Each structure stands twice: as C-alpha cells, then as structure tokens.
Amino acid sequence: MQAMSSAPDSPPAAKREKSAPQKALEKLGLVRDIDLALHLPLRYEDETRITRLADARDGDTVQVEGVVTDSQVSLRPRRQLVVTLDDGSDTVRLRFFSFYPSHQKTLAVGQRIRARGELRGGFLGREMVHPSFKAVTPDTPLAEALTPVYPASAQLPQAYLRKAVGAALARADLSEVLPPEVVPPGLPTLREALHFLHHPSPRVSLATLEDRSHPAWLRLKFEELLAQQLSQLQAQRERARLQAPPLRAEREGLHERLLAALPFRLTEAQRRVVEEIAQDLARPQPMHRLLQGDVGSGKTVVAALAAAVAVGAGWQCALMATTEILAEQHFRKLVGWLEPLGVGVAWLTGSQKGRARREMLERVASGAASLVVGTHAVIQDQVEFARLGLAIIDEQHRFGVQQRLQLRQKLQGRGLEPHLLMMSATPIPRTLAMTYYADLDVSTIDELPPGRMPIVTKVFSDARRAEVIERIRHEVGQGRQVYWVCPLIEESEKLDLQNATETHAQLSEALSGHMVGLLHGRMPPAEKAAVMSLFSQGQMSVLVSTTVIEVGVDVPNASLMVIEHAERFGLSQLHQLRGRVGRGAVASVCVLLYTPPLSDTGKARLKAMVETNDGFEIARRDLEIRGPGEFLGARQSGAPLLRFADLQEDAPWVARARSAAQLLLERHPQAAAAHVARWLGGRSEYLKA
Template sequence: MKKLERLGIRTDMELVLHLPSRYEDETKLTDISDAIFRRTGPVQVEGVITMSEVQYRPRRQLVVFISDETGTLVLRFLHFYPSQIKQLSSGKRIRVRGELRQGYNGAEMVHPAYRMVEESTPLPDALTPVYPSCEGISQNYLRKEIAICLKKLDLADTLPETLLAELRLPGFSEAVRFLHNPPADTDESALLDRTHPAWIRMKFDELLAQQLLMRRAQLARCRQKAHPFHLSGKLVEEFVHHLSFRLTKAQQKVVSEIRRDLGRNYPMQRLLQGDVGSGKTVVAAIAALQVIGNGYQVAMMAPTEILAEQHYHRLSEWMTTLGLSVVWMSGSMKKKERETVLSAIESGQAQFIVGTHALIQDTVRFAGLGLVIIDEQHRFGVGQRLVLRNKGDTQSEIPHQLMMSATPIPRTLAMTFYADLDVSVIGELPPGRKPVITRLINQERRDEVIGRVHAAAMQGRQIYWVCPLIEESESLQLQTAVDTHAMLMETLEGLSVGLVHGRMKSEEKQQIMKEFLEGKIQVLVATTVIEVGVDVPNASLMVIEHAERFGLSQLHQLRGRVGRGDAESVCLLLYQRPLGKTAKQRLVTMRETNDGFMIAQRDLEIRGPGEFLGARQSGQAVLRFADLEKDGDLIEKAAALAGSLLKGEMADADRIVSAHLQRWLDNREEFLNV
C-alpha cells in the first residue's frame, strides 16, 4: 500500500474507487494478415516467434518476428532488459496488442503490450481496465491489487434499496464491480463518456459525499461562537444618507442578508458575488459600520497592493466623514510607519484596517476583530484566510467573515464547492452604467488601433493598453509591455504614456496609478496588475494585446476597468492568427455579451472549475468522476438528499451519512474551518 500512496491511495476502499480511465478490448484476436490490411487503431494478434535478435543499426534494439497461418509481423523494442531476450526466444507463443505501422521489414509494432501464452490459453471475457498510474506502478499490479480488494471488502450499499429505486440507480457493489470488469459486449462509448448507469451511480455517490461533507462543515460553523452585532447608533444611516448615489434593489437585499447574519451569535460565512462595477465595496462598508458601531474592528484583505490601496482611499473618504479611523498595511511600508500602524491596530485606535497579505503576519495583533472581509477571495489560499480569521479568536468567539468576488460563480459550481457558504448575489449594475462595446481586431490592423488611441486622447479620454508579458519571450513571441510602452512613446508624440507592471517597486506603481487617476497620464501601458480594483472614470478605451492568450474571466475583469464614467466605452481585443478553437470561443463570447454570469458559465465549460476555485480546494476532496457541466441534474439530486439526511428526515439517516462518508472520504473532514 505504501507504493500506492504516490497515487493518493491510502486504504483498500480508495483502491476500489480507483476506477479505470479507459479500457482495452483483449477479448478478440485478429489474423495478422487482416490486421496488416486494415491497419487502423489498436489490434490484438497471436503467433509463434520465428526469429528474435538484437540488432545494432541504426541503434541497439530487440527485433522479434512472429507468424500465424496468415502472415508475419515484426515487433520492435528500443528499450529492453536481458531477461526479455530469453523470454522472447524462437518457438514461443505470444499474444500482442498495439498499433501497426510500416517499418523497414514490413508491418511492425513498436513496444506493444504482450503476454506469453499457450495454444489453449483462453481469451478474457471482459474488457481490460486501464487505470490512472505513475512511474513504478504497473497496470498488472493495479489490476491484481484491486481484484484482491474487491473480494475481501464489504461492499454493502450505503443507501437503502427504496431510495435507489426512486433515483433509478444500480447497487454500489454491482456498479463498482462492473466498472472494473465490464463484459465484452458493453457499449464502450457509454463507458468512456461516463453515461453508463454504473458510472452514474459512482458520480452520484461522489457528489453526495461531497455535499454531506460541505453541509456538515456549515453545521459545524453554526456551533461555533461569534459576537452578535446589532445595529447601533446612526452610523449606517448617516453613511447611506451621505452617499452620492442610491443603493440598487440588489444591494439593499444583500445588505439585509448580511445585517441579519451579523446579528447572530455564530460566525457569518458569506460569499458576496457581483459583476464588475456592481457595487460590492459599498455593501462591505455598510457591513463594516455595523461592526464598528459596536466597538469592534474590521479587517479587509485584498490580493494586490494596487487593489488594497484603492480600497483604502475609497473607504477613508467615506469613513473619515463619520469620524472613524482607517489605516493601511502593506509589506512595502517603511519600518517607522509600520510600527505606528501596528500600534494603532493593537490599541484599538484603528477601527478599519485595509491591507494585503501583510495583515496575516505574526506582528499584526488586533484589539477586537469582529469582521474579516476578503476581496477576490479565490486568490487566497484556505490557510491564509484562516490565519486572518483566527487573529480575532478571543474568548472562544471568532470573527464573522465576508468574502467578495467579481468573478461570478456558475450555479453548479456554487452548489458543489461553495455549498458550505451562504451566497449573496448583486445581480444588477448601478443606474447609468453603460455596457462596454467590444471589438475583435487582427494584430495586422495595429496602426488603426494606435490612431484610435490618439484620437481618444485628443478628446480628453484616457486609455489602458494591456500586455500579457513584461519581458521578451522567444517561445511565445508576444509583444511585451516594455516594448509596447517604448513604441507608443515614440508613436504618440505629445501624449503622456505611463507603464505599470508587477515587477516595479510598490512606490513606483502607486505613483504611476496616482498620476493616471489624476489625468496626468493619458495612456497607461500595463500588465494584468490592473485587472481588479482600479477605478478611473475617465478611462473609456481599453486595448488588450494578444487577447487570445487570456482566460475569459480575466478578459472580463480587465474590460471592467472601463465603462465607469459617462462616456461610451470600448474594449479592443487584439488577436493574432491562427486562432485555436478555445481561443476563438473565448473572444467570440467577449464580443457577444457583457453578462458576467454568462461569461462565467462559458468559462466553466471551456476551462473547467480551476479558474473559479483558485486555492480554495486546499485539503478538500476534488471531484474525480462528476462533471460540473454535464451532471447538473445529479448535483441537484445529491444536494436535496444531503439536506434531507442531515435534517434527519429519513429513517436511519445518521447511519447512512456515517457509512457514506466513511466509504468515500474515510471521514476526513480537515477543512471544516475553511
């Protein structure tokens, strides 16, 4: 079993649930002559070795000739052991499987799978499973070990027969044995695309285990203690009254949900998602005021200094009019300034603390942390979020937590990997926000784009020009930010062109962004450091260089930096031919819609869940069998059953939950505190 730990297999049941990725049909033999004639796909033949020799031209290799009654075939081994020379000697019978190609001596197979047989050796009566593996673990070893486990383990069903009948699912033992040894006449396409009833059972069980675990995490959180914050004084009322805009209905609804959560004596764990520019920050500010009004502190953590500083300036503008203290904490602060801020945080003088990862350092000690706000939460790991939240763990009370994301999460993803969270959605943009017009433009029309940039600048507008790389990459041959900046400085004579990228010192970046915000810089060449949080209302044109290299969600985030003022805004996606299928899908989607939720769904379909999960999955059971795009109906059924079981609405619910989690996750619940 030690050897299997490299595949993440620690128990006999995990070995049984190590299901095949594909199958080989070794139940049929083809005559050598027919195989040579058809020469399409893998084929299995059997014959007697007529000659075997080690040849040295053009390189050392073992060449074996086999024959049956219909023809002769060459087997070629470029890598072999001395024992194979003896094993593959003349007169022995061999059964081989592989793809044929034309060689120097006629039809041949290179490094085929083979086994030595007798003339009477029967063919298998089931398809041969091929398992995910790694170096040092052979298929034969896996097949043997799995067969042993299938015989010795109790594979009794965790779900009652009545429920299986209602869900139209086969029994667990029947399904798992079938997948390891499917009969020869099984529909192979149903096995490969995982639509066979046996696969449906495995996917449902996996989803049910995941739902049970996530919902138990949510129930465990409800047993923890947090300080209940009821509305106190007139801080919130005064803040809303002084805003220069009215909250949308969606914002008001979310504010009510968060207000209710903060008033409870167990910690809020809410994910606030909303499209770019939907007004999440003002909602977070209102939540913060509810906590600060009760004498506690609030910490907001953002993934980049640019975003964190933007939050700091905006929140300072709002909070100082209410007589509140907002401080800023980053890794690039000078020692004396840092010590002053640390002292203000520890003494409680600082009420709202905004910063980057610097907030989770040991030297940061809070007087009374009541609420943690994490912006762009998918960019932080589980451990990082946990460290910040634990800084408020005093007298067995832990802070409430609000996580924000401008990357809308598709419904199936929210139902699975975020099932332990309460989710709020700001589904509308503030009045007056106009959709950004998006155009796809071939790189060959670059001069026209530069002309358009110049015209926009002459009209008093500001422009972003986004590049994917900082330095030259010979392998990708992409235009770089540094080169583009130099080119635009020369081409756009008379205009102020700035440059900002991730390798610049923090002070430099901040100074450039400040000048762009103040209108001193007309064209800003940047890498994706400006992806989130940068708010310059006068910027109405964005050019994204080599847009085919970006992910959909990233393109949408970047596009969200324009369209924040009154002027009609445009995003030009420069692409280079030839375009691959996936890149074309992304760019067409960007041209067709500004709807972040639709874009998120398309991104899930194209790229899978990784783009949305980020580091959230550290320590969690990742779905191996279910497909978030194709198995939406199974997700809903599993979610409904998990809810029913945990509420005790079914007979013997506790036993079912315990048995199911034991089988699928070995009761490992190390991420309950995520």
C-alpha cells in the first residue's frame, strides 16, 4: 500500500514564486525567446587575450593574468581590499571598496587570477579599481568571442542575463521568414546577425559595432523598420476597408457660406489643404489625416471649414482639445464664425456639472448641437452623438492612443467610423512622418497669413531681469500687452525656480497703475476664463502664466513674450510659446531668460530659438536633441519606439523598408504577418492609432 504523505502538495511549476531576476526580465519586456534574442549588448569586453603588464599603458582597459602575492584589508582612508598581482613582467594593485568574504577567499595569496579593468597610475604604482576577476589555472582557455555587456537592472546580474540570452538564442525560431527578393543584398541572415552581435569575433572592428554600421547591425535595422512599416501599411489597408459617411460640400451650402462670411482671405496653402480634406470627406472610407502647420498658420479656420462640410451634409462634428483654455479659444472662434450661419454649437468639459452639463448632453444626443467643442470630456461614455461624422483632434500627439480610439468608436453601432482630422503645430520632420505616421495622410500649411510680423528672439541671463522689467514698462506704456511665462506655480525642492505667484507680485509692484493677471492650471475654470477675458479684451496689460497658454491663445495686441527659466522647456514648447506674440501689426520680441550654468542641451535649444523662426527647422533640431521617443510625447500609449535604427542616419533604410513592406503585402502576405508577429508581438496595435 502506498504511503500517504502528510506534506501539502507542492505548487505547480507555473504558480511557483518567480525569482527576482525573472521578475526583472519581465519588467524589461524580455518574455519571449525572441525578445531575449533581440536584447542586444550595450558594449563588449575583450576577454580573448592577455596583455603583459610590462606592455600595457596607463589608461588602457586590459585583461591581465598573474599570481596574488599580497592580499589585505586596509582601513585607511576607508575600508578596502588591496590585492597585489604579479604576472612575471610587473605587478599591479587591485583595489576594492566593496567586497565580500568570498572575494577575499578567491583573491587569497597564491591564487592564480585573471583580472580585467582600466590601468591607472597611482601614488604607490599602477592599479585597477574594482576590476572584474576570476580564479583560473594555467590552462584555463581564453574566451573565443568578445564578451557582451547587456542593458540590465540591479536585480539582473550580467552572468544571469548572459545565460538567459544564450539559452533563448538556442531555442528561438530564427528561421528566415522573409523571401530573398525583399532582403537587401550583402546582408547576413537574421540568425547569423544575432549570433554574431551576441558573440562577435575578436577580429571584428569595434568601431563598426559601436556605430552600428556592421552588416549584422544593418540586417537588424532593416528587419525592425520593415516590421514597423508593415504594421503601418496593414493599419492603412484595414482602415480602407472600413466605412464612413461620405460628406460632400454642396454648392452654395454651409461651406461656401462660411468662406464668404470670413473677414479675411485664405492663403494659397490653406486653400490647398481645405481641398485635400474636402476630397477625403467625400469618400465612403474614413479620413485619417494629419493637418500640420507652424504656429499661427491658420489651422483653426481650416478645421472650421471641415466642420462646415460635415454639418452641411447633415452630420455632427466634434472638436477635442487638450486643455480648457485651448478648447475655449476654438469655441469662441467657431461660435463667431458658425453660429450666425445657423449652426448649433455645444461646449463640453470635465468641469461642467449639474444642469448645464445635462443640457449640453441632451443637445448633443438629440442632434440640436451640430458642432461639439471640448476637452477629453467629449469622448466620455455618457456622451452620445446623434450622427457623428467628423472628429477633429487638436495637438493630437498629447492624446493617448486609447483616447483617440474612444472618439473613433462613437459611431460603432451603425457599422461606421467618423472621419478623423488630427492637427499639430509641431511639424513632423519627414523621416519621422515616414516612420511613425506612415498610415496617415499629411496636409501641411507651409505659409503664414499676410501681415504676420517676424518675431525677434533675445536671450538674457536672469541677472538682467531688471532690464527686462524696464522693457515691459515701456511696452505697456505704449498700450501694448505682455506675457510672462513661468515653469511652476510653487517652489519645488528639486527645481530652484521662481514661481508664478512670486513673479506676479514682483511685476504688480513694479508696474503700479497697470493690471497684472495670474493664470495657472490649478485655478477654477471660471477664474481662468475671467482672467483670459480681461487679457483678450485689452484691459489687462501683463499676464503671468504657466504653460497653459502654450497653444491656441490669440491676442493680436500682445507684443512681448518673456519665458523664465527657458532652459527648462523643450524646443517645440519654446517655439509654441513664442508664437503667442507677433499676431498683430507691431514687431514683437520674445525674451528667453535663463539661469546659468547652461547644459549642452540647454545651449542647443536657446541657440536654435535665436537662429530660426521656422517651425520645420525647429522640429528637425528638436528631433536631433531629444530623439523620436521624446519628440512624440513619449508615445503615451507605450508603443515600442525604434531600438536599433536611427531616424537621422538611417533615413535611406526607412525608404527601403517601405518599398519592401509594400512588396511583401502584395506578394507574400503570410511572410508579412509572421514578420510583424516576430518583431512586435501584440504591440503592433499601438502603432495604428
């Protein structure tokens, strides 16, 4: 009879507690074998050769081998383990400030040791501080390939990660899924490329590994860009199969009436873009278009004309902005243009409560409001549209993918999708558009309306603050208005910045007889609206504000913009803020106040602001300074950004990947699907919204 065990059943393998390194692997996204195989080294250590101490120079990183002749713990100037190693040609001290008993045992007198580190000249002779080391015998073989050093974390030792990557490389299916006709000639297979990059031969030029120009690197860049392009093109094709209401502008309809009623003429660029959008709206497939234009180029009127097409065709239009102030600016302009033409306009924000909110929701649900303007409140579940035909999203890069998808889902019950127009005053550099917005049609307003005065940008140290205040006194004395922008509204221990409240008090005292207002994100909406109204109407001379006025605010009489601690702002944000002035007939000035010392990045930003007013050049430099992840608002969705390819240097590879992606989808759809699954897994959805 089998004995019964009184011990509880051991948990199944799947439910056992994961070790710290396993959890650390998951945190880095290293879940599948292919994820580990694609986790490439940051750098390499050459453990394939031994250098004689007599031949080594100070400053070299070398691997030496010898016998320990002295090993002791010293307590001065701090506790440390000091070991003397003799390789027969010379001696070197190995110095450790952090060590364990096991280290002392390995580094005991008489032990044969192989150590690798930077050789430095010291007061008592040459030394290595915290070298890597291991005990060896005279016949211990040397490594045959360079030793990889991987991106890791404190809970993930290199030895564990090397073993995990090695095992994954052996298990992962690295068979070729791409037909030979799409792979550029001269590149190795994926398997060859990955095995080489994890264990490169010591004979390879380290420079080609570091600058990623080696053919093995080029294969990975091509594969990554191809997966990304395939994902975008698949999204584009899926969208082409969707249905949207065709919205056609009728002769002498609302669109024509709005054009006739506008108090200004459209620029040629605006006319071209309006026509592109109108053609898209007339199709039974959903428009997916990005409207980009520099600060002040007139995107709002283009949006109004697009809305007029939708409303004129009997459908509703929703316009969503990132902040209440920006949404309200749009609301005022659109009400001014469209309400006289009989269009019902609704206003929806998160701060609306009670009866006012219920009334707005009823107007939207009944169709009484043809145009709905607001913040992200527009996409909340309780907002039901009667017939949503067009959704317009301003400053689209600030909305997460999920929010954009919610807006598109408002017509799902009818088997239709609304047309989608996204607007951005941060122009997208061409390589970035080809890569991250490949499934978007892009319309660009590339000229400013006539009469816009150039803005002169000046950079001053904070020590010249008094001069700047004197300039403000002169401007307001001439009847003009001034913005003063601060980064924070209260003191922070981390950032020693003067807050908006202090600056407001200082300017109020210096400019007695002139109204100085204060605006920041924590004020109640009604208070914000009151301050903006006073400034817009010209009753307030100076507006001290945080960055809530970054976009959308239009006060033609404002001629001076002061940005305090300008070094703390991103380049595109500085350009947006500068665009709040120069909207009237008077030459305007933007003053960038900084607190020294400036970092290299800070210097590069301020230099760019002085050298150019061109939003496209600003965008190009911003991309150079920050990289694509930051430029795109860090992809709030969590979408994977490029790990291997570089948008500036590898632009020709983007074009190659794009043509290869089109070929694959047309002739080898199964290979295309397998390639996207290998590289992106379930994350390809993030790239589609």
